[in-house]
Amino acid sequence: MSLNEETKKEYKPLIVAFCCNWCSYAGADLAGSSRLTYPTDVKIIRVPCSCRVNPLFVLRAFQRGADGVIIAGCHPGDCHYTSGNYFARRRMTLLFSMLDYLGIERERTRVEWISAAEGVKFSTTMNEFAKTIHELGENKKLRDLRCEE
Amino acid sequence: MILSYYPGCTLKTKAQDLDLYARKSAEVLGVTMEELEEWQCCGAVYPMASDEIATKLSAVRALENAKEKGQDLLTLCSACHHVIKRVNHDMQTNADMQMKVNNYLQLDEPYTGETKVVHYLEMLRDLVGFDKIKEKVVNPLKGKKIAAYYGCLLLRPSDVLQFDNPENPSIMEDFIRSIGATPVETPYRNECCGGYVSMENKKLAQKKVDLIISSAMEKGAEMIITACPLCMYNLDANSTEHKLPIVYFTELLAEALGVK
């Protein structure tokens, strides 16, 4: 068996990243133009602001088989809309705490503040998060069984 | 007010005056100095290398003892203060150090820098207050022109020591004022006297000492006060050009408070 085949069978986590248009999405663009790699597991969804992320989206992603969800926005104080990320911070803190309370692994959710200039931070964050999720393995607790293949 | 007190080895031998007058003055000021029951020499120099653990343990033991008593830890000798304060800072901020030291000491509850380290001068300023000292002075040292010599160990690195403005300190001058004397600011009060090399590079030590003393004389100082036994020795023994009396600040305090 070649090395390539072996890696193919490896568990590939699915990570959904909600990135705000002004900072973190641009940070991801900068990571791209700086050729800073991170695993293909990470798929980015563009939202105008971290405050656009509804807890429903996070749950929906888990339901449909995501193993990790990360929300990235402008640094507190730097929100393009001045205060969006402050609201997002409260909402996500409470939501994550609730998921933890329900026994969902707390490592599966994360919020990071990544500016448009922080391509390096974007890539290291995604690498780290992918690694964490990889070590945690598949999300079994919060998943819609009907969505299994 | 009760504080745990770490005297250090020099204060038990060559610098007994520093210790004695500190205790006497504290009594007048209503501060109880409870000497730690068992303390070991702090090592006199802070081990800067990240892989030095054993050399920091005696400081941690002292800190831990104070923590058990729930008291702040009072220091007097500049070297002891420097070592204990910096080791405490490591225990607060350096997770690696924290882990190794605690693994070694096997305490019931790990020590993570809870104790507050207070130098005698800081105690005078922050806990007693120079105004209060002024009230208690019975024998003001009127007209005495005194230069404060801070040295290095109390001031630097300032982000850890948090003692005073490292380049333009004022605590000792305020102290001098509080006992009724006149402070003389000298530009070299925070420059090293070369104490560490006084044993093996006498020439360098002499050069630094002469600079400090001559500048103090130029400014009209009649005497220099210090908190450090090594500075005290060095400024006294290694001055070649001029001589000025070098005195521990506690001695003047005791004199002013009338307990000398």
Place this chain on the structure above:
Amino acid sequence: MQKIGVFICHCGTNIAATVDVEAVTEAIKNEPGVVYAANYQYMCSENGQALIKNAIAEYGLTGVVVCSCSPRMHEATFRKAAQEAGLNPYMVEIANIREHCSWIHKDKVEATEKAIILARAAIAKVHLNAPLISGQSDVTKRALVIGGGIAGIQTALDIAEAGFEVDIVEKSPTIGGKMAQLDKTFPTLDCAACILTPKMVDAKSNDKITLYTYSEVESVKGFVGNFEVSIRKKARYVNTDLCTGCGECTTKCPSRKAKSEFNMGLMNRGAIYIPFAQAIPNVATIDPQYCIHMKTGKCGLCEKVCSAHAIDFKQQDEIVEQKYGAIVMATGFNLINLDQFDEFGYSKYPDVVTSLEFERLMNAAGPTEGTLLRPSNHEHPHTLVFVQCVGSRDTSGCGKPYCSKICCMYTAKHAMLVRDKYPDTEVYVFYIDVRTPGKNFDEFYRRAVEQYGVHYIKGMVGKVTDKDGKLIVQGSDLLENKQLKIEADMVVLAAAVEPDPSARSVASMLTASIDTNDFMTEAHAKLRPVESPTAGIFLSGMAQGPKDIPETVSQASACAAKVIGLLAKDHLVNNPCVAQSNELRCNGCSNCEKVCPYGAISYIEKEVNDHGVREVRRIAQVNEAVCQGCGACTVTCPSGAMDLKGFSTNQIMAEVDAICR
């Protein structure tokens, strides 16, 4: 069902080398709704755009997905192309398969898989896209310039030149800013006052320009084209209409404790004062902190000597409300506080001065009337030491991490002026690097060295002490590998610059972003350097970053050009991706109103027809011209009545579903 066309860009080899574009094309061909799929070398090129336009016509596409570079790059390009082909531009979505895929992944198989997923997500979104039509809003044809230094003056003059009304708000009693305090300017050495004061006069006499001096911006509401600003005109206790600026009161005022701001505290001024002779407006101001009458009720001498009867101790602050289409930040700079740099002895030795103080000591209108004297004993200095980078390029936390940019040049200027005027002096300059990019700048610096014999020493001063009335400057000479101890008469510190402390609060009123050093952030560092990311806010001068006068003036004019471009428009096209409230689901609870940073949501009582039930309900209404589309309201709404056009809940959920499929 939408009819969707998918266009995959090779971006030369940028995408095609890592993503198998053919495989992507094949894979998405069979996605529901996709009626056409093609790939092309450069979709953004003329031919690539034609491909899209033709397909829209030929296949009757109702939606377009372009798999290409970041939407931040070419979304606008492709939307425009679609619009030209008759498709609503908001029916176009971009799958970012370059920055988020081909550029960061190495394995072609994996990258291709990911590209397909990203394309599917975009397709899923387009399925739910609806044509959006941008609204319009009017433009108030008036600009506000905050800050009346050279940056603000130049911007205002240029805007006024184009025929628009401009107001300048300046917090001190006169316009002119820092430049008014300078002696000479590099690299030509013309006198600052000679070139600045005519501009100040122009600003005063231009009937399109209104000056609000001794005034501050109190609050800002609104949005691009329609700002509503209230300006606080602080009480001067002098009626400016009556005051003739004769200055009689300022000479008679017995209070002499206040430090003259204009002279950097090197001399005192009266409690009633005119900052300097050429001040605009040339009227007196009473400083209530020092005025004996204001504090004790006695004195009142100024009132007695004023023949114009302009003194009015009862004057109150006045609030002016004004509408603007554009706002310019020209809040300028200060030198940093040197408390953290006592090794240089600034707080201890009067002969250690900052470079701005030195300007005053050299200036004919300064405290020494232009004769350079040691502040300590008013003697002529023989040896001067200049120290550069005091607090600049400092990451230790005491100073600023950036290069202050102007110090190398003004230090060369100072050194040159001293040597020129007093050939008996020795002048030393400690430098880390000498940075002189700029027209005739390096030549200028070399002249200081070669023609004027200024001693440039590569190294840094470690400590300044004193001995026998002289300053002992101890520093390193790295090229000679020596430690120097220079006996000097004066030391001049080139302290770092920092944005004016008002910048942060003004920026937050404007909802304009600011960086960690409190400089204003540009919309794009290279391509939109004079605009803030917040629409309608423009940047002029030091508020945006360190710069010298030539650069400030060019930026000020560039800024004016941008403002004029905005004010010249009659209408602005709004971003149509705004919130909308479903009146049948709205509870009227006001939670959305509380989180809206723009005040775009208001509540009205409206009769609705809810499945046959007619009733009057309290419902949320979004002002589409004010809403910026952040979406904060959508999540705070429990009933899901609030949604965001272009990023609707359903669209984002569809993307999630597609990615997780």
Place this chain on the structure above:
Amino acid sequence: MDKFLQEQILRMSGVNTRKCMKCGKCSGTCPAYDEMEYHPHQFVAMVESGDIDALMQSNSIWTCLSCFACVERCPRSVEPANLIEAVRLAVIRQQNANHLKAQEIPENLEEKLPQQAIVSAFRKYSK
């Protein structure tokens, strides 16, 4: 150039020599400058370039007074004093390389010399 030694010194000292912008403020500050063959800014540059042997053999490392003035004033938080301490340690941690030996003490002993001086000399100059 001894990569291993360089790494060891960087690790022990916790100093990142690359942060140095070569302004020379440490050398402008150093009170023992004139007695040194290599000066504080050179310590940093020499460790950075791996020229450590020369440093270890130089008397300059023993001339440093550990007064932390360079640490205090460095605008880039490089901490040259920590670096010098690490070089000193690299010397005395070698076999039989103590800079100060116990038997040398008596001849240096003065009546008034405080304990602190002896203890610190031992700590600094021997292992």
Place this chain on the structure above:
Amino acid sequence: MTELIKAKVSELLANQTADRVLGWKKGEFFYDETPAVFQAEELDDLVYDGFSAPNLSKYLIKESKKEGKVIALLKPCDTYSFNQLIMEHRINRDNVYVVGVPCRGNLDINKIREKGIKGIQSIKEQGDELIIETIYGTKTLPREEVILDRCLCCKGSQHMVADEVIESGEPAWEAKADRFEMVTKLENMTSDERFAFWRGELSKCIRCNACRNVCPACSCLQCVFDDPASKVQAKSNADDFEENMFHIIRAFHVAGRCTDCGECSRVCPQGIPLHLLNRKFIKDIDTFYGEYQAGADIEAKGPLTEFNKDDVEPSIVKERGGK
């Protein structure tokens, strides 16, 4: 007590302060009282006793929109919900005359049955005793032993809002338990234990929507879970995920607005301790953003519609440890 209230209400109706009363009447059984609106001539059916548990504030959303003025009988804890609804502009305050009624804690019929008392025909409250008539004769029970769980963590006897308060003269009921005790206990479990606990509880959910319908905070005109356009619409729980999802989102939607009235758990036919979800949010809000009681202060902005620049980061969930 009932008589005292009837007298007061009659007086108010007579002097035309209002034209009707929102109160409680007996349901199919004497212990399942339900909210009802009474005209002056219907007052005979009005009751108020230990089983007058339903929180009437929610009913005022509809009632206050009607013509005329309605008297609302509100227990102290109902006034929090009333205030919250006022804050959210859901109740027309002008059309309501609030009469605060004292409360000594509601009674739990199940707890009475658990004491082995069967065949209950009626219960009379006499001081601290309950006189229970059963088909097997008269039994007595100390009132305190059969108090409804939620009342053990009573918010106090103060009415947050009232146009008039009826005093009973009886000693006020006081909280006996720490309301976060169970939340803390759960927090101290391991993640897997918590998961097992909540699976055990939430798997009982039959999606009857009783919790939603009774909740004064869950008062949307149309719930997202009923809205076909929301993509999360569902009539029943299809699987584990949907059981979780419904309750997480429901708790989230009321987070910062929930007054902890405990109606959700009281009415759940499956006995799911739903209030533990709401209390988790309340506890987190208290710890992270400072103590907050929804409905106590009508001027408050609400923890999820305001922020502090130095709020904790979401990573606190990981950092604060626990299992």
